[in-house]
Amino acid sequence: MTHGDSLADRWRSARPPAAGLHLDSAACSRQSLAVLDAAARHARHEAEVGGYVAAEAAAPVLDAGRVAVAALCGAPDAEVVYTTGALHALDLLLGGWPRGPGGRRTVACLPGEYGPNLAVMAAHGFERRLLPTLEDGRVALDDAALALAADPPDLVHLTAVGSHRGVVQPVSMVAQLCAELGLPLVVDGAQALGQIDCAVGADVTYSTSRKWIAGPRGVGVLAVRRELMERLRPRLEPPEWVSPLSVARQLEFGEANVAARVGFSCALGEYLAYGPDVVRARLAQLGAAGRTVLADVPGWAVVEEDDEPSAITTLAPLDGADPQAVRDWLLSQRRILTTCVGVQRAPLEITRPVLRISPHVDTTVEDVETFAEALIAATAATA
Numbered sequence: 001m002t003h004g005d006s007l008a009d010r011w012r013s014a015r016p017p018a019a020g021l022h023l024d025s026a027a028c029s030r031q032s033l034a035v036l037d038a039a040a041r042h043a044r045h046e047a048e049v050g051g052y053v054a055a056e057a058a059a060p061v062l063d064a065g066r067v068a069v070a071a072l073c074g075a076p077d078a079e080v081v082y083t084t085g086a087l088h089a090l091d092l093l094l095g096g097w098p099r100g101p102g103g104r105r106t107v108a109c110l111p112g113e114y115g116p117n118l119a120v121m122a123a124h125g126f127e128r129r130l131l132p133t134l135e136d137g138r139v140a141l142d143d144a145a146l147a148l149a150a151d152p153p154d155l156v157h158l159t160a161v162g163s164h165r166g167v168v169q170p171v172s173m174v175a176q177l178c179a180e181l182g183l184p185l186v187v188d189g190a191q192a193l194g195q196i197d198c199a200v201g202a203d204v205t206y207s208t209s210r211k212w213i214a215g216p217r218g219v220g221v222l223a224v225r226r227e228l229m230e231r232l233r234p235r236l237e238p239p240e241w242v243s244p245l246s247v248a249r250q251l252e253f254g255e256a257n258v259a260a261r262v263g264f265s266c267a268l269g270e271y272l273a274y275g276p277d278v279v280r281a282r283l284a285q286l287g288a289a290g291r292t293v294l295a296d297v298p299g300w301a302v303v304e305e306d307d308e309p310s311a312i313t314t315l316a317p318l319d320g321a322d323p324q325a326v327r328d329w330l331l332s333q334r335r336i337l338t339t340c341v342g343v344q345r346a347p348l349e350i351t352r353p354v355l356r357i358s359p360h361v362d363t364t365v366e367d368v369e370t371f372a373e374a375l376i377a378a379t380a381a382t383a
């Protein structure tokens with residue numbers, strides 16, 4: 001048995017059995033029994049001792065989750081705020097971003113930016129500048145360096161892995177470039193945390209619990225370097241009856257599903273115990289193996305490079321197949337869970353929907369072969 005196989009077995013046996021083939025971790029992964037149990041036990045504790053007393057008792061667990069996130073972002077001094085998800089984290093961040101003279105604010109991002117992020121940027125009055133890319137949507141580093149130096153934005157926003165394809169951006173090189181130019185770098189790690197190395201020391205990294213870390217839904221994190229955090233001006237001031245709070249605690253202030261945060265902290269602990277390098281290597285290996293299998297499926301083109309180090313494989317229809325109909329058929333007829341990615345996920349980069357699979361480490365190459373056969377049947381059945 002190879003190391004990868006034993007990781008697959010351990011990951012699988014730590015979870016409830018899947019009702020079919022789950023190839024959808026980029027949407028929402030499967031929680032482990034221990035994570036489910038930790039959240040349930042916290043909810044039970046709330047009923048026993050009271051919600052606020054239980055939250056106080058859970059503080060060390062939540063702090064452990066913050067430390068884990070800061071370490072995974074390569075910013076051990078970062079302050080970490082729990083949110084309800086990645087989009088909420090971006091909203092809090094941009095809502096509090098300092099205004100320069102004249103109040104104008106600019107953000108540089110890629111054309112493949114996640115659609116809802118573009119909406120949040122616009123809602124906070126950020127003017128958008130698109131950075132140059134290569135054909136596959138990857139940042140063109142030299143051209144981007146020239147553009148950023150010529151007309152520096154207030155911040156660079158990099159979505160490390162998009163929602164619409166598994167291209168992995170060169171995050172550490174962008175971090176180095178931004179450091180050289182003295183520009184703050186904000187990384188959207190929703191699809192990246194747990195899947196690729198995010199320990200590049202960006203000024204801000206935010207992410208979500210339910211994808212590659214396999215925590216509960218409805219939780220996310222915003223990790224901000226301390227000196228930047230102190231410059232943020234939270235949009236909502238805490239009520240007068242609350243004693244003075246740090247900026248981070250002001251951002252976090254409000255009602256929360258503490259049980260879900262406890263579950264997320266537990267998932268982070270499990271992820272670290274499996275070993276980030278081992279999990280990431282297995283995910284990259286699965287992506288590469290899957291693309292080899294899927295390259296031969298008629299009527300579809302694999303979007304990513306064969307060896308793109310991500311577990312996500314995107315399939316673009318060549319002969320008019322409908323990704324939504326195919327996705328629905330796969331689920332209803334074969335219990336195979338995939339995603340139809342609509343253009344709203346990356347409205348400045350894609351013009352047609354695509355089909356996405358995103359297996360976690362418990363998936364085998366045989367599973368991808370089963371999917372490939374089912375995809376052929378689905379394509380014929382929905383034509």
Ligand SMILES: Cc1ncc(COP(=O)(O)O)c(C=O)c1O
Pocket residue numbers: 026027084085086087088114159161162163188190191207208209220
């Ligand atoms: C790249 C990217 N950014 C942000 C988000 C938003 O995450 P959340 O739903 O936790 O707000 C997603 C969700 O799919 C995503 O794929």
